[in-house]
Structure formats: C-alpha cells, structure tokens
Amino acid sequence: MSMHTPGTPDIGRRLAADLARLSFEDLPPDVVQLTKLFTLDTLGVIGGAAKAPGMAELQAALTEWEANGTSTLLLSGRMANPVTAALANGAAAHSLDFDDQHDPARVHVFCVVLPAVLAALEAERKISGKDALAAIAVGVEVFCRLGLACYNSLGKGWHPTTALGTISAAAAVAKLYKLDAEKTLHAMALAFVQLSGTTQFIADGALAKRIGPGFAARSGVLAAQMARHGVTGPWRFLEGKAGLFELYERGEVRPEILSDGIGEIWRVRELSMKPYPCCRCVHTVIQIALDYRAEGITGAHIASGTIELSEVNRQIVGSPFDQGHHNPVVHAQFNAAYAFAAALTDGKVTIPTFTPGRIRAPDVAFGSLFETIAAADMEPTAVPPARVRLHLKDGRTLERTRWTMKGAPDEPMSEEEVFAKFRACLEHGFGTVPDDATALQEQVMRLDEAPTARDLIALFLRCRQNGRAA
Template identity: 70%
Template sequence: MTNHTASPAIGEAIASALAGLAYDRLPPDVVRTVKLFTLDTLGVIAGAAKAPGMAELLSALTAWEGEGTATLLLDGRRANPATAALANGAAAHSLDFDDQHDPARVHVFCVVLPAVLAAVEAEASAGRRPTGREMITAVAVGVELFCRLGLACYNSLGKGWHPTTALGTIAAAAAASKIFGLNAGKTLHAMGLAFVQLSGTTQFIADGALAKRVGPGFAARSGVLAAHLARHGLTGPHRFLEGDAGLFKLYERGEVTPEILSEGLGRSWRVRDLSMKPYPCCRCVHTTIQLALDARAQGIAGTDIRRATIELGEVNRKIVGVRFDGAHPNPVVHAQFNAAYGFAAALTDGTVDIATYTPARIRSGDLAFASRLETIAAPDIEPTAIAPARVRLELVDGRAVTLERWAMKGAPDDPMTDEEVFAKFRACVDWGFAADPEAVDGLLRSVMHLDEVADAGDVVRRFLACRAGAPVA
C-alpha cells in the first residue's frame, strides 16, 4: 500500500463543500436511499426494545437528568440532545442489524441518524422546526462524509480501531452542523471538536462486551456536542486530519488515501454503495450464513458434518473467527461476531433473524456443533475483502463439499428489494413494540415522503405512536 500526504487545506475544503450543499443538489436516487435507510434504522431501533443492555443504558443515562428537549426513542422519555443521540445510537446498533458501507467497513446510519434527530429536536425546542428536506440533506451530508472517511482510512479496522465509533464522531458533527445551519468555518471547528473526542477500539468485540453497541452512541453524542459547542464559538483543531497529531498520522499511521475525502464531494456519491443487512449480526458473517443456506438447499444438515472449515479474508477472520463458546458469559455479542455460530444456526433453522441471537437460542443444544467448526484465513482472499467466503465440509458419508460466494446479499450488486426492506422494518417494529399496524404504516409513509414533510419532528412523533400504540396528535 502507498502512503499519501494530505493537502494542508483538506479540512477547510471539506467543510466548505458540506456547508454549501443544499437539498436541490441531491440526486433523486440519493434522496430515496436516505429515506430507505432512515426507515431501516428506525425499524432496527424499535427492534432493540428488548435487546440486552438497553434498559440498563436508559436507566443510567436518565439517572442524572431531568426533563430535556430530545427523545429517547425506546421509552419516550426526554433528555438533553447529546444524551438522546447516545441512547438512540446505541439502540440502532444493538442488534447488529444496521446498515454498512462494506468497502469502508463502517455502519453509518446508526451514528448519523440519531445525531440528526437530536439536532432536529434541539432546534425545535429553540423555536425553529427543520423541514423533512433539511433532515434528508443533513443525513446525506453525514453519511457521505462517513463513507469517505472509512474509504480514506482503509485499514482502520485492521489496526484495531472500530471505525464506526471512531470516525463516526466527525461525520455526526458534520450532519448536526447542517441542521444547525453552521457556516463553513464553524463546521470545520465542529469536526475538529469531534476529533478531539474520537475513540473506539475493537477490544469490546474481542471481549464480547455490551460496550460494542454503545460505541455508535458515543460517536453520535460527541458529534452533536461538538456542533453545539462550535455553534457557541468554541474552536477545534483545524488540522484534525493532516496535522502531526491528527487522524491520518496519529491514528492511521499514514495508511490513508486522503483524496477520497474531497474529490467530487457534493457531485459523486458514495452513499449509493451502502449495504442493508438481511441478518442481525456482524456483516463479516453474512456470506457464511448464505453458504449455510446453500448447503441446506443441498440437503446437508448439521448431523451430516464430521468437520467444517470456514475460510475468510484475514480481517474478517480476526473479527469473527474465534471458536464458538456456547457458555460464553456475553452470549449475544459473542454469537453476533462468530462465523461458526452463524453457519450452524442458518444450516439448522433455515433462517437467521432477531430470535437467532437471543441467549436461549445461542445456548440451545442443537447448535453446539458450531464449536467444532474452524475458521481460517484464506490465502486467495484479499485480507481486507469483506464479501468473499468459502466453506469446506467433510461429511460423515465420506463426501467432501466446497461452497463459496464472492458477493453478499444486501450489497449494491445484490440489493434488498423495497418489499424486503419494508418487511424487515415491520418485523423489527413488531418484535420490539408489537405495534399497531396502522401506526407502523404511518411511520413508514412519513419517512418515505420525508421530502414533503414540513416538520421533520413528525418522524419522532410517529415512532412514539408505534411504541405506545396511540394515534398521532
């Protein structure tokens, strides 16, 4: 890989481009993508109502607060916007069912959307109600920058950073700045202030900790706070990208492609390359799940397997290649990041959904054979490639079966249909809230017509109607 030197004005160029971007410059397909992924994220947040750690998180966050100006979506309580962004960002990521930009290896909407919703509600409390078009523009700005940051810092995950948590702080600040109407100078300071708060490593994955799902919440919170501080005149390091102690040198050790950040910004859109998740687990497991479904279609069952080897790229193997432990003290996070478990569950059940990643299912005896499956790095798969996977099976009848795939469901080359997106949304809201179908359809219509909505806060109100089963006022 080639190391690159960033332009000394790269931060200013990005801030100027983002601050000047208006809704009428968004291509129609980008607007539609933002609406579909906003809907998907709201569904995943609703589905997290019973997720491990969420009740404890909400209790902890509200223990120190009185009535605020923004909404904790899972229980309807009000808190300050930074707290709401944290809670809703954690909920959006808690099932590991949220979108991903596969080449950049970042989950984007779980950070950007909660930050934008918090900023929208903060503005409303001050007497200005942002429109649906403003919300779409802010989300598009944050998501686009996030995707580009992930691509520019192409081996962040390989170094041990969790790029969703780390890079998301900067993207969330840019998105919130858009809702607040900050100019280029203050947007630059917001991103710099977000960088000062940057954190997040993959150690929480290795240890199976619930901190994994809180990471995007930390990023959303830090971004909203950074934009709020910049709005009030605080300054951040303007060389937060290219400085000697900036992102590129300090965090990424010079392994960056900085031109990706600014080239064509506002004209070409990496948003178009987002993937939506059909399965609620780490994206690194998805192709393995599809291979299990392929094996099942051939009539192969778990009891037929004497030995199985799952082959992945090296980075994927580091993330999801640990041997499955059915007695793991944190079973949900462990299973979400375990290729062997995903393969065993898909092969046995013929489907993978939220119920697959509940403690009772993870510890059930019929999936114990997952502990016998080995995961290795394949020498012919690019180390950072996320989609390719291969499974080699030795069956008890003596047969050897090899299955492989080089593309993933939900990616741009094999996208989920609108009907599949809507079905996932309804299933998630039903899992979390058992909501009235009329209220669910009302939220769906509001999001899919967000460009026609005069008050972006309508999305929050309709979400709460799903939660409460009550009509929208």
C-alpha cells in the same frame, strides 16, 4: 499502500468548505430515495432493540441524572438533553447489529448519523424534512469517504464506526444548523478531539460494542453545538502531525477520497442493508449455509468443517464457537461458526437467533466443530467473499464459495424486503400494530414533503405506545 505526508495543508478546511456548499437541491432523486429507505430501516432497527441486552441498563444509567430535556429517548419515550438522546438512540440503532454498513469502508453509517440528526432537530423544533434529509446525506457522505480514506482503520484495532462516526455526526449536525465553512470545520475538529473507538469490545464480547455508535453520535452533536457558539477546535485535525491521519491511521490513508467528486459522487449508493442481525462479516457464510440446507445437509451429517474468510473478517468473526461464553449474544453475533450452524439448522437467521437460549441449544453445538481461517485467494480487507468446506461423517467433502453478499449494491434487498424488515423489527420490539407501522413508513417515504421533520418522532412513539409490548 498510500502514505500521508504530514503537514499537507488545508485538507480539513477544503472538506468543510465543500460540505457548507451542499444543500438539499444538490441531492439527486435516487440519493433522496436511498436516504429515506435507510432512515426507515434504521428507525425499524431502533424499535427492534427494545428488548436488546444492555438497553434497559443504558437508559437507566443515562436518565438517572436527567429529569427532562428537549429530545426523546426513543425506546422509553423519556425526554433528555440532546447529547443524551443521541447516545441512547445511537446505541439502540446498533444493538442488534442489524444496521447498514458501507462494506468497503467497514463503517456502520446511519446508526450514528440519524440519531445525531434526530436529537438535534428535535431540540431545534423548526427543521423541515428537506433540511433533515440534507443533513443526513451530508453526514453519510463524510462517513463513507472517511472510511474509504482510512482504509485499514479496523485492521489497526480501531472501531471505525465509533471513531470516524464522531466526525461524521458533527458534519451532519453542522449542516442541520446551516453552519458556514469555518464553523463546520471547527465542529468536525471538536469531534476529533473526542474521538475514540476500539475493537477490544468485540474481542471481549462486551456490551460496549453496541454503545460505541452512541458515543459517536453524542460527541458529534456536542461538537456542532459548541462550534455554533464559537468554540474552536484544531483546524488541522486531519492533516496535522497529531491529527487523524498520522496519530490514528499511521499515515495509511488516501486523503484524495475526501474531496474527489464531492457533490457529484454520492457514497450512499454504495451502502449495504443487512438482511441478518449480526456482523456483516458472517452474512455470506449464512447464505452458504442456506445453500447447503437446500441440498439436504444437516448438522448431523458434519464431522468437521472449515470456514475461509478474508484476513480482516477472520480477525473479527473467526474465534471458535463457545456455547458457554459469558456474553453469548455479542459472541454469537460475531462468530462465523455459530452463524453457519444456526442458519443450517433453522433455515433462517432473525433477531431471536441471537438470544442466549438459542445460542446454547444442543442442536447448534456442532458449530464448535468448525475452524475459521484466512483464505489465500481473498483480498485481506474484502468483506463479501466466503468459502465453507464440510467434511461429512460418510467420508465426503463438500465445498461452496460465494463472492457476493445479499443486501449489497450488486445484490440489493428490494424495497418490499426493506419494508418487511422494518415492520418485523417494530413488531418484535414493541408489538407495533400494522396501521401504526404503515403510518410511520409513509411519513418517512414522504419526508422531503414534510414542513417539520419532528413528526417522525411522534409517529415512532405511537408505534411504541400502542404496541402490544408497551
């Protein structure tokens, strides 16, 4: 365990100076390509969320107070204040739990950074594709490094996507605004003042889970805007006695990660893309279920079962499967036993897997036969590993273990799989026709050539307006 010594000077100031020096020209070609792919993936996931529980209610709550604005609510096409747009679009990006994750840092990244950048650049109106990509890349870098530095944030009960995303979104928008080092410092500091985020919404199965990244995006945009106009924040927001490291992380941090190799080591290379629309902690369980299905095992064969995960994964997704849960969608998205049962039964896990009718169907009820425990041979904070042991009605016991996870850098999705997921999400949410999806895809993948990044939003809205579900 690394313990931070309060008062260690200038950590935040050094980070701000490092960020202010970075530009698009510092991004290696593969980092540019990955940033575009994850941008595409996130836009698809936002579109796929058009019918997600809580999204219509959130849009209504936010637009009741606003007649117009400079930035677009992507699910409705309404215009609003940039902070409102960042909130709505960030929530949409996370509402299906289909967005990317940095597995070791346990943060969902683009669902916060991209909505913040899009809301801010639309209000600016003259942001090039290269400047947008640089801002996104910087925000992603800060986010991943904060998650790695604050390595046990989730274990303390924080939702690090919401909490650390606030600071990261501010860094991204500060880069978009081309703020100097001092104002970048104050943007992140003002974001820290607004920091929040709790895993209680997971434990309670609340729709607030999907809104957390929206809160982070909103606060980051607001912080950068205030800093641009001269408002100051606590410059020791990381290292101070009441800063992030001590107040929130209780000294359990590795602060050197924030600056080591910045501009040379790019953490976007470590991001995982999700093949399944649910908590990343259950993805390996899904793969094991598909392996069992290929062997001919069905739910009818199972008398009982045990799912073994790392301790932190067990805390997040290890509750018993409850078909009568008052909020079945969030419950199922964070339930290893249901994920196993659905994958074994259907041979796939897609957006419709996490609808109330599917969750409450009789053929997945056997998920309640499973117990989820912490595995003694898995690192407590490890994300990928899982083991499933089945006790069959014929007396046999079967066991399978996987140590890697689909979509991670060591088992990545192909570009064609990314494109297919993008198209499927837009078709699910909007009924988008193939030509419109292709036009948006091509625009994203050429974003570094675009004189204005705002064309992305126009093409996204075309996907919505021309869709069969419009």
